[in-house]
Amino acid sequence: MTASLLSAEPxxxxxxxxxxxxxxxxxxxxxxxxxxxxxCGEALHATFVDLGTSPLCEDFVRPEHFNRAEPQYPLHxxxxxxxxxxxxxxxxxxxxxxRDEYCYFSSYSTTWLAHARRYTEQMVARFGxxxxxxxxxxxxxxxxxxxxxxERQIPVLGIEPAGNVAEAARRKGISTLSKxxxxxxxxxxxxxxxxxxxxxxxxxxxxVPDINDFVGGLKIxxxxxxxxxxxxxxxxRLVEQCQFDTIYHEHFSYLSFYTVERxxxxxxxxxxxxxxxxxxxxxxRIFARHASDHSKPVEARVGELRQHEIEAGVCTLAYYxxxxxxxxxxxxxxxxxxxxxxxxxxxxxxxxxxxxxxTLLNYCGIGTDFLDYTVxxxxxxxxxxxxxxxxxxxxxxxxxxxxxxFVLILPWNLRAEIMQQMxxxxxxxxxxxxxxxxxxxxx
Numbered sequence: 001m002t003a004s005l006l007s008a009e010p011x012x013x014x015x016x017x018x019x020x021x022x023x024x025x026x027x028x029x030x031x032x033x034x035x036x037x038x039x040c041g042e043a044l045h046a047t048f049v050d051l052g053t054s055p056l057c058e059d060f061v062r063p064e065h066f067n068r069a070e071p072q073y074p075l076h077x078x079x080x081x082x083x084x085x086x087x088x089x090x091x092x093x094x095x096x097x098x099r100d101e102y103c104y105f106s107s108y109s110t111t112w113l114a115h116a117r118r119y120t121e122q123m124v125a126r127f128g129x130x131x132x133x134x135x136x137x138x139x140x141x142x143x144x145x146x147x148x149x150x151e152r153q154i155p156v157l158g159i160e161p162a163g164n165v166a167e168a169a170r171r172k173g174i175s176t177l178s179k180x181x182x183x184x185x186x187x188x189x190x191x192x193x194x195x196x197x198x199x200x201x202x203x204x205x206x207x208v209p210d211i212n213d214f215v216g217g218l219k220i221x222x223x224x225x226x227x228x229x230x231x232x233x234x235x236x237r238l239v240e241q242c243q244f245d246t247i248y249h250e251h252f253s254y255l256s257f258y259t260v261e262r263x264x265x266x267x268x269x270x271x272x273x274x275x276x277x278x279x280x281x282x283x284x285r286i287f288a289r290h291a292s293d294h295s296k297p298v299e300a301r302v303g304e305l306r307q308h309e310i311e312a313g314v315c316t317l318a319y320y321x322x323x324x325x326x327x328x329x330x331x332x333x334x335x336x337x338x339x340x341x342x343x344x345x346x347x348x349x350x351x352x353x354x355x356x357x358x359t360l361l362n363y364c365g366i367g368t369d370f371l372d373y374t375v376x377x378x379x380x381x382x383x384x385x386x387x388x389x390x391x392x393x394x395x396x397x398x399x400x401x402x403x404x405x406f407v408l409i410l411p412w413n414l415r416a417e418i419m420q421q422m423x424x425x426x427x428x429x430x431x432x433x434x435x436x437x438x439x440x441x442x443x
Contacts, residue, residue, distance in 0.1 A: 022338070029201040030330045035078060035089055038211055038252065039263055042082035046317050048254075049324045051075040054362045055387040057248040057355035070387060075359070077247050077254065080318045083262060086235060086320070088247065090209040109377075113144060115279055120148035127227055129154060136221065138181045139204035143169030146313060150174060157193055159185065182210065186217035189232035195348035198277070202231040203280070204259070206251045215267045224293065228269065228288040232260075236312060237282025239319070241437040244327040244363070245356040246281070257284055258309045260301035261302075264288055273299040281413045281436075301317060330437065331364050337439045338370045348433075350374030351418055353381050353393050357410030360435060362388040371408065375399055393418055396422065403428045412436050 035044040053072040073091040080087070101364060125130050130294040131153045134352065137146050140158030142165050149156050158176035169176040179185045182205075199222050208214040218228055233246055235256040247254065261271050264286075273287035273296075284305075289296050313319035341348055350357065354378040361371070367389045374386065375396045384393050399407060399422060407425060409415050412434045417433055419442065432442040 013326055035199060037080035037083060038083050038084055038090075038209060039259075039266075040080065040083045040089055042080050044078040044080060046077045046079045046081055046320065047324065047360075048077040048086050048220070048320050049247065049327050051244065051247060051327075051359065051363045054248065054359060057358040057387065059251060059387045060353070060381060060384040060393070061387060066385060066390065072388070073249055075247065075363075079317065081317060083259055084237045084256065084314055085259045085263075086256075087252060088249065090252060091249060109414060109417070111414055112279075117148050119145065120152075123229070124152065124302045127198065129198055131155070134194055134223075135198045135200065136193075136196035137200040137202075138203060138209065138218075140169060140174070140176060141165055143172040143174035143176070145199055145200065145202065147172050147173045157189070159189070176183075180295040181208075182213040182217045183220060184217075186220035190221055195226065196221055197223055197226045199226060199228045200230075203233075203238065203283075205230050205232045206253050206255060211253060211263060212267070215263055215269070219267050219269055219290075222269075222288075222290065224290060225293055226289070227296070229285060230260075230288070231277065231279070231283050231285045232274070233280045234282050234284045235259075235314070236309065239323055241281055242323075242326045242330050243281050243356075244323075244330070245360040245436060247402075248355050248359045250355060255284075256288070256309055256314045257305050258314050260284075260286060261306065267290070268292075270298065271302055272296045274302055274305050276305075279413070326361075331437070333434050333439050334360075335366075337433070338366065341406060342370060344395075347372060347402070347403040348406045348408060349399060349402070350391065350408045350410050351396070351399070351422065352376055352410040352414070353378070353386060354411040356412075358387055360393070360410065361386065367391060368395075370404075372404070373398065374410065397427065399430075405443075406431055406432060406433050408435065410435075 038046055052075060054075045055070050055072050059070065072271050075088060077086055077088050112159065129135065133154060135149045135154055135156045138159050140146055140160045143158060146156040146158050156174060158169050158174050158183050159179055161178060161180045162168060163178050166176045166178045199218060200422050222228055232255050234252050237243065238246060238254060257274060264271055268291045269288045270291045271286050275285040277283040277285055339350060348370060349372050351374065353374055368391055369392055373392045373394055375394050375398050376395060381393045382395050385391060386393065407422065407430060409418055409432055415434050436439045
């Protein structure tokens, strides 16, 4: 740990979020001549991986727009030599990404709902969260998590920028504000509703371009004596498992515990505990408190994970240097499998239309020449086409109707759930294929 990282003001301030508005095509933002770290402001020279250009991973194509060209943006991840934050450039404003037609709804995954219910039970038991406390979730999506606190008569508030997703939460009885979160929103919410006893953010920390404004907002929103919990994919697992498909424009940052601890410390928040989770291919759940609150001692596993990461090399550029070659090898292996399967006359379809799947398909150049179609449990995606590749999306029953030889699982982090739901493909000899970290075929 260096004192300069914890005390120095960031050198670059990212422009504030504008009021959401509809546009036919996203508008690029102005870029600096030299990319700089979104936390500490250091110039970014070291490449983590360059995935070429790609469309927005959640910008699904409607049939009436099928022949319309869509914008593509560089997908070049760099690592900061000062604070070791891995990040992609900001080419679009958040309101151009998380707009009213946003198609990601958390409640369509039974695995994720079970995870949310377990979390609720753990927080109630550990911190005594009850009807006298106030629970706030940032990026609350469709109320998938807050519904379990609501069931216990615990006051809740969701903050969700995507209007259509926020409306789905309100239909469940979850009070939800359609706003982007940062210092300004935190001040307004804290004044109107009060500060949070438990402040939650699952898979949002990576999604914010101005990470200093966001974490600064957490500081404002947290009640004295309160707790922040955040979950995000762990950079170590991304590297170990070659999870390059989790890199896309909507994910601005890729986070190690080492770097996150410094970001939070810079804003007066201390990480007092951390858990390693299996979700999303390997995630961290961090627990934060005000630095001035000494009622919650720092647990031993905080120091243990920090030391583990240091020993793994996260504080050296050499740790990041070989990832690009591993990605190329994974691409070649998947293409070799698909070429062999198609040359043998086999049919291959996809399961899922996740953001990670779109990065995988666009980087590997996989279109309908390899994948006839894909399916998804989310009805909001049915009848649309994947961005870039123009692969059509159907309901899951399409697989039972066409009986393909192989089903490529694009949300590989949910492979157990999907393989159980679609187990009947074995009746006709169908097999599952998982592409990450290496191609595996399951009979």
